[in-house]
Amino acid sequence: MIETDILIIGAGPVGLFTVFEAGLLKLRCHLIDALPQPGGQCAEIYPKKPIYDIPALPEVLAGDLVDNLMVQIEPFKPTFTLGERADTIEKTDDGKFIVTTNRGTKHIAPVVAIAGGLGSFEPRKPPVPNLIDFEDKGVEYIIKDPNFYKGKDVVISGGGDSALDWVVFLADGVANKVTMVHRRSSFRGHLDSVQKVEDMAKSGRVTLLTDAEVVGITGHDHLNGVTVKTKEGEKHVACDHWMPLFGLSPKLGPISDWGLNVTKNAIEVDTFDYSTNIPGIYAIGDVNTYPGKLKLILCGFHEATLMVQSAYKRINPDKNLVLKYTTVNGVQGF
Amino acid sequence: MGIIKLTIIDREGIAHELEAPTDMGMNMMEVCKSYELPVEGTCGGMAMCASCHMYVESDHQLHAASDDEEDMLDQAFHVESNSRLGCQLHLSDEMEGLVVRLAEVGD
Numbered sequence: 001m002i003e004t005d006i007l008i009i010g011a012g013p014v015g016l017f018t019v020f021e022a023g024l025l026k027l028r029c030h031l032i033d034a035l036p037q038p039g040g041q042c043a044e045i046y047p048k049k050p051i052y053d054i055p056a057l058p059e060v061l062a063g064d065l066v067d068n069l070m071v072q073i074e075p076f077k078p079t080f081t082l083g084e085r086a087d088t089i090e091k092t093d094d095g096k097f098i099v100t101t102n103r104g105t106k107h108i109a110p111v112v113a114i115a116g117g118l119g120s121f122e123p124r125k126p127p128v129p130n131l132i133d134f135e136d137k138g139v140e141y142i143i144k145d146p147n148f149y150k151g152k153d154v155v156i157s158g159g160g161d162s163a164l165d166w167v168v169f170l171a172d173g174v175a176n177k178v179t180m181v182h183r184r185s186s187f188r189g190h191l192d193s194v195q196k197v198e199d200m201a202k203s204g205r206v207t208l209l210t211d212a213e214v215v216g217i218t219g220h221d222h223l224n225g226v227t228v229k230t231k232e233g234e235k236h237v238a239c240d241h242w243m244p245l246f247g248l249s250p251k252l253g254p255i256s257d258w259g260l261n262v263t264k265n266a267i268e269v270d271t272f273d274y275s276t277n278i279p280g281i282y283a284i285g286d287v288n289t290y291p292g293k294l295k296l297i298l299c300g301f302h303e304a305t306l307m308v309q310s311a312y313k314r315i316n317p318d319k320n321l322v323l324k325y326t327t328v329n330g331v332q333g334f
Numbered sequence: 335m336g337i338i339k340l341t342i343i344d345r346e347g348i349a350h351e352l353e354a355p356t357d358m359g360m361n362m363m364e365v366c367k368s369y370e371l372p373v374e375g376t377c378g379g380m381a382m383c384a385s386c387h388m389y390v391e392s393d394h395q396l397h398a399a400s401d402d403e404e405d406m407l408d409q410a411f412h413v414e415s416n417s418r419l420g421c422q423l424h425l426s427d428e429m430e431g432l433v434v435r436l437a438e439v440g441d
Contacts, residue, residue: 160408249383249385
């Protein structure tokens with residue numbers, strides 16, 4: 001069991017900055033994030049995009065913002081559970097919360113701060129009937145172990161870098177037969193991987209179906225083929241596995257079942273301290289909503305700062321708190 | 335510069351006739367959000383999520399999709415030849431009378 005003072009769900013910019021403000025109050029933090037690295041959307045979706053509305057930073061790349069936050073919070077020694085999604089929460093008799101991830105890792109803390117942004121990132125699922133029936137029975141959204149496909153016939157859908165890279169990798173002596181299905185006739189991935197796929201298509205190592213999409217799955221207990229719609233009509237492609245690789249999109253997910261008041265995929269909070277309807281659980285950043293809410297990183301930083309004051313009082317009900325300026329005291333790490 | 339009339343058909347097939355200014359740097363995703371039509375705009379308008387995927391139903395000649403927009407449409411579903419990302423359609427006077435239909439949102 002991982003113990004901490006403030007358990008932060010979501011390691012995006014707002015979750016990370018919470019560590020700093022909590023650290024100034026001598027509160028320790030642990031962060032859980034479904035992604036394998038800290039930074040949330042900034043790191044996963046747009047690390048190379050410039051942000052212009054962080055006060056005193058006229059222009060900063062989203063990835064650099066995350067890197068700088070990691071440096072800023074380093075003195076407070078945050079700990080992380082990465083690549084795991086916070087799934088369930090239960091309250092203990094002494095008023096603490098136990099949060100368990102999808103992999104069974106347990107965390108206990110008197111305060112939970114949900115900084116989950118738009119939710120945890122899940123693979124985009126194509127709208128194919130009976131798709132769910134074949135998940136892990138021939139349909140995989142994420143390629144975990146390429147050797148799993150050794151000697152198999154596979155179909156990969158998608159036209160992005162991930163799809164292209166896996167086609168190249170699996171067609172190079174791993175899978176028996178590789179078919180790539182793409183909705184257009186051109187690709188916009190990295191030029192070298194596009195070239196490799198096109199070369200492999202010419203030499204017959206990859207079957208390339210363009211202006212095409214998978215519209216159906218066949219099979220009984222396990223997938224045995226997919227139906228591909230092309231300009232010439234529908235055709236059946238026999239295969240052992242189909243990997244639809246269409247990137248990730250965020251979902252609020254299990255947090256919506258935690259008993260919190262949720263409106264339009266956002267958690268309602270009191271703007272006094274960003275507390276939710278459950279005492280001890282706070283929500284900050286893009287995941288919350290209140291009259292006048294703006295989904296901005298800078299607003300999330302403000303929310304985090306006020307939230308930890310309230311968290312401190314909950315954790316230390318008998319102590320009075322005085323705001324400390326970093327210009328006076330510097331940063332006293334752990 | 336002025337106000338243009340737009341028609342946005344929601345996923346229930348209801349046509350919303352709206353007005354929007356062309357001098358505020360708005361795009362179609364933002365117009366939908368400002369009228370509380372069900373468009374998430376998850377990525378904030380960077381052509382990175384496809385949650386504002388819509389079909390252009392009128393015969394307006396709009397600027398072609400950029401590589402970024404085409405890239406993102408490659409990861410969207412129910413894509414048709416008239417598919418666009420609303421966030422990449424910046425309002426201009428030439429869009430007077432534009433009709434768009436919101437695409438289904440994937441799971």
